[in-house]
Amino acid sequence: MKEMLHGSKAVAKAVKLCDVDVVAAYPITPQTPIVEYIAQMVADGELGAEYIMVESEHSAMSACIGASATGARTFTATSSQGLAYMHEVLWIASGMRLPIVMVNANRALSAPINIWNDQSDSISERDSGWVQIYVETNQEALDSVIQAYRIAEDKEVLLPVMVCMDGFVLTHTMEPVDVPSQEKVNEFLPPFEPEVKLDPEQPMTMGALGEPQWYMEFRKQQDEAMGRALSRVKDVDEEFGRIFGRSYGVLEEYNTANAEVVLLTIGSLAGTIKDVVDSYEDVGLVRLRLFRPLPEEDIAKALEGASVVGVLEKDIALGLREGALCTEVKKVCYDHGLSTKVLSFVCGLGGRDVRMEDVEKAIEVCRRAAKGEKVSRTTWLGLREAVL
Numbered sequence: 152m153k154e155m156l157h158g159s160k161a162v163a164k165a166v167k168l169c170d171v172d173v174v175a176a177y178p179i180t181p182q183t184p185i186v187e188y189i190a191q192m193v194a195d196g197e198l199g200a201e202y203i204m205v206e207s208e209h210s211a212m213s214a215c216i217g218a219s220a221t222g223a224r225t226f227t228a229t230s231s232q233g234l235a236y237m238h239e240v241l242w243i244a245s246g247m248r249l250p251i252v253m254v255n256a257n258r259a260l261s262a263p264i265n266i267w268n269d270q271s272d273s274i275s276e277r278d279s280g281w282v283q284i285y286v287e288t289n290q291e292a293l294d295s296v297i298q299a300y301r302i303a304e305d306k307e308v309l310l311p312v313m314v315c316m317d318g319f320v321l322t323h324t325m326e327p328v329d330v331p332s333q334e335k336v337n338e339f340l341p342p343f344e345p346e347v348k349l350d351p352e353q354p355m356t357m358g359a360l361g362e363p364q365w366y367m368e369f370r371k372q373q374d375e376a377m378g379r380a381l382s383r384v385k386d387v388d389e390e391f392g393r394i395f396g397r398s399y400g401v402l403e404e405y406n407t408a409n410a411e412v413v414l415l416t417i418g419s420l421a422g423t424i425k426d427v428v429d430s431y432e433d434v435g436l437v438r439l440r441l442f443r444p445l446p447e448e449d450i451a452k453a454l455e456g457a458s459v460v461g462v463l464e465k466d467i468a469l470g471l472r473e474g475a476l477c478t479e480v481k482k483v484c485y486d487h488g489l490s491t492k493v494l495s496f497v498c499g500l501g502g503r504d505v506r507m508e509d510v511e512k513a514i515e516v517c518r519r520a521a522k523g524e525k526v527s528r529t530t531w532l533g534l535r536e537a538v539l
Contacts, residue, residue: 152330153329154327155327156325156326157184158322158326159182159185159187159322159323161290161292161293162188162228163192164293165293165296166226167197167198168331169224169226169252169336169340171198171200171226172218172223173225174193174200175211175212175215175218176203176205179231180258180266180318181322182233185254185256186227190202203218208237209237209239211233212241212251215249215251215253216244216247219251222344222345223343226253228254229255229256230258230272231261234272234273241279244280245310245311246369248373249311250303252303252314253311253314254313254314254316255272255314256317257317257318257418259500260275266502267318268317268319268499269465270317270418271467271500273315274442274466280311281310281443282303282308282443283313283441283443284312284313284314284441284442285316285441286314287438288321288326288422289324290328293330294391294395294397297340297391298388301390302387309376316418317420320419329397331395377443380444381444384441385401399440401439401440402446403436403438404435404453405421406431406434407435407436410433410456411433412514412518413435413437413453414428414435414436415454416436416462417438417442417464417476420498420499421436421438424436427507437450437454439476442476447483450480451484451486451487457491458491459491459493459517460492460494461516462476462480462493462495463498463510463513464476464498465500467497474495474496474529477529494516494517494520494526494530495528495529495530496529496532497531498531498532499533509532512532
C-alpha cells in the first residue's frame with residue numbers, strides 16, 4: 152500500500168513489520184522521530200516489543216547486546232555523536248556475532264557543533280565489524296531494514312547491520328513509500344531462532360576473555376563472515392525482489408554503458424547526480440549501496456570502461472586529504488589492474504547543499520583529467536574559499 156511517509160516513519164513501519172522484540176534507544180537529532188514513532192506504536196499496542204528508555208547511546212547498544220544474546224530480535228537507531236558514543240560497544244556487538252539491526256541517521260560530527268547531514272559518522276565506524284548499507288530513498292530505507300534482519304540473522308553471517316540514511320534529507324522528508332503487507336514480510340522474514348543464547352537453564356558465557364592464543368582466530372572468523380555477507384546481501388536482495396518487486400543490488404549503475412567519466416557516490420546525493428548526468432551522453436553514475444563488506448569485484452566491473460572516476464562523498468579522511476571512499480575505490484582499481492584515474496570530490500560537509508552546478512564542476516574536472524590535463528587529486532565542491 153502506497154503512503155506518503157517521512158523517512159523516519161518508513162523505518163518505524165519496517166521495524167513493526169519485522170516484529171522486533173526489543174528496542175533500546177536514546178534520542179538524538181535527526182534520529183529522534185524514528186524512535187518516537189516506534190515508542191508510539193509500542194504504547195498503542197501496535198508493536199508488542201519491549202521498549203527500553205536508556206540514559207545514553209552507549210547504554211542503548213549495551214541493552215541491545217544483552218537482549219540479542221538472549222535470542223531477542225533487537226533494534227536501535229542513532230546519529231553522529233550518538234554513534235561515536237557507541238563506538239566501544241559496536242565492536243562488542245560484532246565480536247559477539249549478534250545480529251542487531253541499527254539505523255544511523257547520518258549527521259556531521261562535532262566540533263564545531265553541527266546537526267546537519269554528512270556521512271563522517273558511519274564512515275568512521277567502517278572497521279567495527281558491522282555490515283553497512285547506504286540508501287538513496289525512503290522506500291529503500293524501509294526495504295533495507297527488512298532485508299537487514301535476513302542478512303544479520305543468517306547462520307553463515309551473524310553480524311550486526313547498520314542501515315545508513317541521510318539525516319533530514321531523508322528522515323524529515325516525505326516521499327511515496329510502498330508499505331508491504333505483514334503477510335508478505337512474514338513470508339520473507341521468519342522468526343529469529345539463534346543456535347546459541349544466554350539461558351539460565353543452560354548456563355554459558357558469551358564475550359569472555361580472548362587470550363592471545365585465541366584472539367586472532369576470532370577476528371579471522373569475523374573477517375570470513377564479512378566475506379560471506381557479500382554473497383548473502385546479493386541473495387537476500389534477489390529474493391526480496393521476487394517477493395516485493397523491488398531490488399537494489401550492492402550497487403546501482405546509471406548511464407554507465409558509454410561513459411568515459413563515471414561519478415561514484417553513496418546515499419541520497421545520487422538523486423542530484425542523476426539529474427545532472429541525464430544531460431550528458433558520456434557521463435554515468437555508480438551509486439554504491441553496500442560499503443561493508445566492500446563489493447570490490449562489482450565496483451571494478453562497473454568502472455572498467457571509464458577513463459576517469461570522480462568520487463563525490465560527504466566525508467574527509469583527515470591526513471589523507473581525500474575522501475575515505477575515494478581511497479578504497481583507488482585500491483579496487485589498482486588491485487584489478489584498471490588504468491582508471493580516480494579523483495576525490497569532498498562535498499556536503501555539515502549539511503552544505505550540493506548543487507547541480509557543483510556536480511557539473513566535478514564533471515568538468517574529470518573531463519580535463521581524461522584529456523591528460525593535470526588536475527588536483529582532491530577538489531572541495533561548494534567551498535567558500537574567500538573566507539579561508
